[in-house]
Amino acid sequence: MRFVKENNECCSASRGRISVPKPEKAEFPDSAKAVGGLHKERLIVVHGGEFEMGTDAPDGFPSDGEGPVRKVTVRSFRISPYAVTNAEFGAFVRETGYVTEAERFGWSYVFHLLVSPSTLQKVKNVPRQVPWWLVVEGAYWAKPEGPDSTIDERLDHPVVHISWNDANAYCEWSGTRLPTEAEWEYAARGGLAGKTYPWGDLLKPDGKHMCNIWQGKFPDKNNASDGYVGTAPVNAYEPNGYGLYNMSGNVWEWCADWFSPLYHQTTSTMNPYYNKPTGKRSMRGGSYLCHRSYCNRYRIAARSGNTPDSSTGNAGFRVVADME
Template sequence: MASLKPQQTAQKKNKAICCESNIPKRFASLQTQPANTLSTIPEGSGSHKGMVWIKNGDFMMGADNKQAAEDEYPKHKVIVTGFWIDATEVTNAEFARFVKATGYVTTAEKKPDWNELKKQLPPGTPKPDDKLLVPASLVFSSPKQAVDLNDYGQWWSWQAGADWRHPHGPGSNIEGKDNYPVVQVSWYDAQAYCKWAGKRLPTEAEWEWAARGGVTNNIYPWGNEPVDSGKPKANTWQGSFPYKNLLTDKFYFAAPVKSFKANNFGLFDMAGNVWEWCNDLYNNKYYSSINKPAGISNPKGPATSFDPQEPYAKKRVIRGGSYLCNDSYCSGYRVARRMKSTEDSGMEHVGFRCVADK
C-alpha cells in the first residue's frame, strides 16, 4: 500500500471492513452470472415516477475530512449534466414486480461456476469444497463479544439459501417488508432491473453530486454534525461494532425507505441503510488520473478495475454506507466514502437505486 497522507493515518488499520471487498475469498465471490443474462431482459421505456430531477452543476468530488481514505484523494472538480434519480433505494415490492414480469433469477439463487470464479482469484487457488458451490450469499452474524476488527470472518457467514427473498438466510423472509430496500442483489441483478425499468445505474460522480444535495464540501448528506450527535439522521450502527448495537435509530437491520429525513435534493437514505451499486468500475488511483484544474465533465469511471487488496478481482463501486457502518472502522455514510465489491457479490446490506437521463 502506498503511504497515506498524515490525516489518513488513523484510518490505515481499520479499512472499511464492513464490506465484501475485504472478506477472505473462502467466503466471498462464490457466485457467477451468465454473460448473456442481461440480453434476455426486455428494455423498459422508463418512467420518472418516484424520481427526483437533479440539476446540472459542478462540485469538488472526494475527501472532505481527516477520515478520508487514500482512494478519496485528490479532491477534484467534476461537472455533471442533469439527470433523474430514484428518491429511494429500490424496494422489495419494486424488485418483486420485475421478477414476476421477467422470471429473472438472481445471482445468489444460482449455483456458482468454478471456471468463472477462478478468473478472479490468484493463479493456483484451489477449488472450494463442493458444499460451498451452491446457491448462497453472505449474511451478517453478530459475535457475542468484542473481536479483532481485522478479522471480518467473525461477523460474516456464507449461507446456502440466502437471497433477496431470504436476506438473513433461509429462515428469514420479506413478508410485510414491501417498502424495505431489496438486498442480496449483485451488480448484474441491479443492471437487469435497471434495463427492465428503462433506467440505468448512476455513475459514481452522479451519485456523489446527488448525495451532497447541492451543498459545498459537507461531510454528510445532512451537513457536518457527527453521525451520532443529536437525533438519528441515518440508519447506522450505534455502539460497539460488531457485537453491541445500541439501536438509537431503532433499527438493527435495514429500515423502511424514507425512515429518515431527505437531503436538500429530496433524496432519502443517501447515507446508511444499505450500500448502493454504481455503474463505475473501481480503481484505487482513478481520481489522480482525472484531476484537472478545469474539471472533468460526466466521468464514467476507469477503463479497468484494480484493487490492490485483491488484484485479480474485477470490482464495481458501491456508495452510501449501511446499517453496519460505524466510525470505528468505515464511516461509510460520508458522501465521499468509496467502497467496492465484485460484480457477482450479494450481501444483506447492499442494494441500489436507479437514474435516468432527461
C-alpha cells in the same frame, strides 16, 4: 465451521471461491408478487452543474482514493428518491422470472447477529478476515437472513443480496441505469458544498439521528438507538436538499463505475466515469453496519467496491435515468 481467507474491506465481503451445493429454484413469496414496480415518472430531476467532489479530510481513507478534492461537472439527470425496494424488485422478478446470482450460487453473506439460532447451526463457512459475515445457504433477496426468514413485513425496505449484475439487469428492465459515482455524490450532497453528510457536518445535529448506521460496539453489540438493527424503510429519516432519502447508511448502493483508488487522479472533470475493468464495481453510501470505529464510510465522499457477482445483506441500489 470453516474459516475462509478473505481480503476485502471489512464493510463488505466478496463471493471469492466459496462453493456450496446449488439449490433448486428458489421459493418466491406471494406477498412480493402483487406490488407494482418502479415508475420512471417518480424520479427526481437533478439539474447538472459543477461541484467539489471528494475529500481531503483526515477521517477519510486515502487508500480508497477519496481525494484529492477537485471541481467536477455533471450533466442533468433523474434519480430515484430512494433505493429500490423489495416490492419493486419483486415486480421485476414476477414479470421476467429473473433469478439473482445469490440464488444461482446458492448462498449469500448475512451479518452474524441477524440469523436465527437454527440457521447459525448450519453455517459452515465464514470469511477469516471478516468473521461477522456468514455464508448462509439459501439466503437471497426474498429470504434475506436465510430459508427461515421473510420480507413480508419489509416490502418498503431496500432490496438486499443484490449483485452489481442483478442491479444492472433490473435497470435494463425498468429503462433506467445505475448512477455514476459523480452523479451519486452530486445528488447525495443535495446542493450543499463540502459537507461531510447529506445534511451537514454533524452526524447527529441536536442529538437527532439522521441515518441508519451501527450504534454500539461493533460487531457484537448494536443498541439500535437510531431505530433499526438491520435495514430501515427506504423513506426513513429526513431527505436531503434534493428530496433523496438514505444517501448515508442503510444499504450500500452500486454505481456504474469500476472501482479504482485512482478515480480522482485519472477520470475527466466533465461527467467522470471510470471505465477500465478492475475486478470491482464501485459502491457508495455505507450501510447499517458502518461505524466510526472501523468503517467510517457513511460520509458522502467515501467509496468502496466489490466484485460484480458479490451479494451481501447490506448491498442494494438506486436508479437514475438520462434527461429526455
